[in-house]
Amino acid sequence: MRTENLLIELGTEELPPKSLKQLGQSFADQFQLALEGAQLSFGSVSWFAAPRRLAVYVSALAEAQEDKVVEKRGPAISAAFDDNNEPTKAALGWARGNGIEVADAERMVTDKGEWLLHRAQVPGQPVAALLESLLNQALSKLPIPKPMRWGNYTTQFIRPVHTLTVLYGAQVIPVTALGLNSDRMVLGHRFHGDGQFELDHADNYAQALKKQYVMADFTERAEAIQNSLEQTANDLELTPDYDTALLEEIAALVEWPVVLTASFDDSFLAVPKEALIYTMKDDQKYVPLLNRDGSLASTFLFVSNIDSHDPSLIISGNEKVIRPRLADAEFFFNTDKKQTLEARLPSLSSVLFQKQLGTLEEKSQRISTLAGFIAGHIDAKVEYASRAGLLSKTDLMTEMVMEFPEVQGVMGMYYAQNDNEPEPIATALYEQYMPRFAGDALPSHPVSAAVSLADKLDTLVGIFGINQLPKGDKDPFALRRAAIGVLRVISENNYSLDLTTLVEKAIEVYGQKLTNENTSQQVVDFVLGRFVSLLQDQGVGTDVIQAVSARRPTRPADYVARIEAVAEFKQRDEAEALAAANKRVANILTKQGITGEAHIDAGLLEDDAEKALYTSLMDVKETVTQAAAQQQYREVLRALATLREPIDAFFDNVMVMAEDERVRGNRLALLLLLRSLFLKTADISLLAKS
Known part of the structure; x- marks a missing residue:
């Protein structure tokens, strides 16, 4: 079948610059979907976009659809013929609708019965007959939030459209779209060249425009x-x-x-x-x-x-x-510079942070208190952190920031330096918003980190505390970004900070403003939940994250240490067998309702395999306990990896559910100890098979 390259261009008034690339890509994507839906064969679809034009270029587009055979099933044989084997009205009507006689119909036999069948040869439609519908279909799906009308046209688009060029090779295909009929006229540069010109062939589009001072790609x-x-x-x-x-x-x-x-x-x-x-x-x-x-x-x-x-x-x-x-x-x-930042503190009382949570002045006071509390736990100067927290929002009241909001924070740093504030305070005013986006730098100084954490935690606790949780894509206070910022600042600096402690302190600082009794748990769960996407972006497996999350560690640095240890453990030869054994142990203990501390009576151990497992557990117990207390989870799992053989031997040779109640209870206690040692790091029973 003959193929040609197709060009479609809309010549427009100047298109919105921030939307131009998206419009061009979307035009190509939607037109490709339309072609595929029409079952037209083509090579590839590319796009052009410049201030005064949108275009798509389709290579090797077939001139028509392929012919196809369509099967049209008629009534069942039992309903198609009467007792005298004469066609019924149902059969006659179906045949007439298909332009055939009943005698010409084929029969289709299946397990469920026999039906009349007509195989109709449907010729493919030419591209010229389909193109108008396909183009309008693609245009209707472009991301245009506010379409406009122009002149006397009733059609709408993102900007007025003046030309519509549709060339299939050298041939103009008649198409009507956006109130225009297609031709081969193309707009050139607004100030250079000929203004507009006739395009002779679809393949010459880009080169012809360059001669008219337009780089369309x-x-x-x-x-x-x-x-x-x-x-x-x-x-x-x-x-x-x-x-x-x-x-x-x-x-x-x-x-x-x-x-x-x-x-x-x-x-x-x-x-x-x-x-x-x-x-x-x-x-x-x-x-x-x-x-x-x-x-x-x-x-x-x-x-x-x-x-x-x-x-x-x-x-x-x-x-x-x-x-x-x-x-x-x-x-x-x-x-x-004529007014100090400190002198601007009273003006913060005129600006609301949030109606139920008070003014920016109140927020600054809360940040000050919380930053001082955090500083005391990360070896930062408490006085500096409290002072920086108090001044953190004052630059919002300056002329510069009111005119140029993007420089908030950085202007606070310059004005603090002008006021002769200590350098760590000035730096903290700038770095309080870090990290501002994925991959952004972290605060460079502990004082800055304290203020950054305090600001983010105050917002998280406050908004959750008045039950305005983010829903779906709606997150007006950027709580997800704040949560990720909290995790990064704590974990990447290896601060020994506990989320629960921080959140409860922030709740305390709010006093009586909060109404949600579940604020603490909801905020901690929300922040921990951000760890999933953060770690997945770093290439950590979902099963590794789930294994650690099952233990709900609330210290981010501790969480990351466990993740790294489990990810390393998963690569060991013993990992799969130990994960399966842990799953088996967990199921047994759950079914028997066994929890709490493991109390093992060595005198009740009968089988050599259970004695060997007990000895092995005693050999690693102290090492595991001490290593876990020091967050040395790699050492924990390396020690536990040595248990593979005694665990396998235990399950191969020992019946856990012995008839003797005391022996059975002792063996369950042995499994409980085994399970508890692994759970000091993660629930490795959740690790998927490699």
């Missing part, structure tokens, strides 16, 4: 921008400061990227670099440049959508644009 455009940024910065012996999100947003703003260099007055460098960087990146989509020592340079890069014969005019214009923004930041900084 989103990934190619982003890579070109990145390469140019890196090369220009390298020539200046500076480092460009950007991330993937900024790069992609810039790529979504231009169709013909031209990287240019501009600068601002050195006097602005007296302002903290974070504030300047924020306004350059977020407000203007400029790329700041850093010196080798990490300080901000007065030179910056920006990406123009125009290849000008006189770029100095564009550079000058952008320098004029950035100057008042930087001047605002400078003014806010100088104004804020």
Whole structure:
């Protein structure tokens, strides 16, 4: 069957830059699903996206569906013919509906009976007849939260659409979508080239647009921008400061990227670099440049959508644009420094943290108390932690942070330094929000860690304490992120902190504000629950996590130590047999209702195998107990791994449920001791077979 490559392009007004990549990918994904649903054969589907266009390109698309045979079953033979073997009305009606005579029908025999059957040859529909429906189906499923109307059209899309190009090879396929009829007209660059042109063939799309100053391939455009940024910065012996999100947003703003260099007055460098960087990146989509020592340079890069014969005019214009923004930041900084952070404490009483939980002033006081408590347990200076906690939210009341919310915390650090606060306090004001996202750095100082933990625990306990638990995807107070932050700060610093102790202290600090009687258990369970996703992201097996979680260790550092030990133990040759034995032991003890301490009478041991197991257990018991008390769980499981042979021999040769009640009870006690020694680390009966 003949195949051709298909191109569909929507020429639009400027599309939202933060949505452009998602729109392009979704257009291709949805169109591919539509093709597959229509059973049309094709090679691959790719996408293009630029500020004024969305397009999909389908390689080797078949010109029609494959012909197919459809089986249409009729009435059962018993209902298709009467006693005289004449067709009934049911059979005649079915045959007429299929355009055949009853005599022409085949018969289908199954275990359940015999039916009339007609095999109909259904010719495949041409792609030209299917395309309009498939296109509209794909467009209707694009992620467009707020569609708009334009002109006299009744159709809606994310932005006005001016052209619809549909080419199957060199042929225009007539299609109507979004109020437009398809043709071969394509919009070029808004300022360069011919404005619009006729595309002769689907395969020439990208190359023809380049001649019109449009780089339609989103990934190619982003890579070109990145390469140019890196090369220009390298020539200046500076480092460009950007991330993937900024790069992609810039790529979504231009169709013909031209990287240019501009600068601002050195006097602005007296302002903290974070504030300047924020306004350059977020407000203007400029790329700041850093010196080798990490300080901000007065030179910056920006990406123009125009290849000008006189770029100095564009550079000058952008320098004029950035100057008042930087001047605002400078003014806010100088104004804020006239008032200390401590003097701003009363103003926090005018801002609610949460209606039932009080103001930011009350939250700051709670953080102060809790941070001091935590500091006393992690070898941090309690005075500094309490002070940092008290000042932790004061920078929210500064002009700079009110204008540029993204610099909260970092401005607190600068203003604390201006107030001559001790450096650990200033650092804590910045690091209190760490870790802010997956993979983010942790607080670098114990004082910072104390404040970070206090802030997160105060939020967790408060929101749970008024029964506003996160549900589904709704988590307005970012409690999941806070929980993961708590786990990371404690476990990665190996702090000997217990979640239950911390949560109960936070509850105590809240006083009478909380109404949920189950706050402590719910918060601890919620935080421990985050360990599952956190550890799975690190490649830890689900069964290993379940084995440790079954013991509900509430000290995160202890939890991680157990995880590491069990993961190592699982790789041992003895692991599978010991896991199976533990499962057998657990089932026996549960069925018999045996719990508590194991009291074994050595005089009641009869069989050599049970005596050997008893001796082996006594040999490792002290080692296991001491190692577990010191969180040396690897040593615990290494010692217990030596029990494989006596355990196997016990189950091969000893009947646990002996007729003699005393002997039976003694053997159950032996198993109870065995089980209890393993449970000092985890419930390894939950480990899956390798």
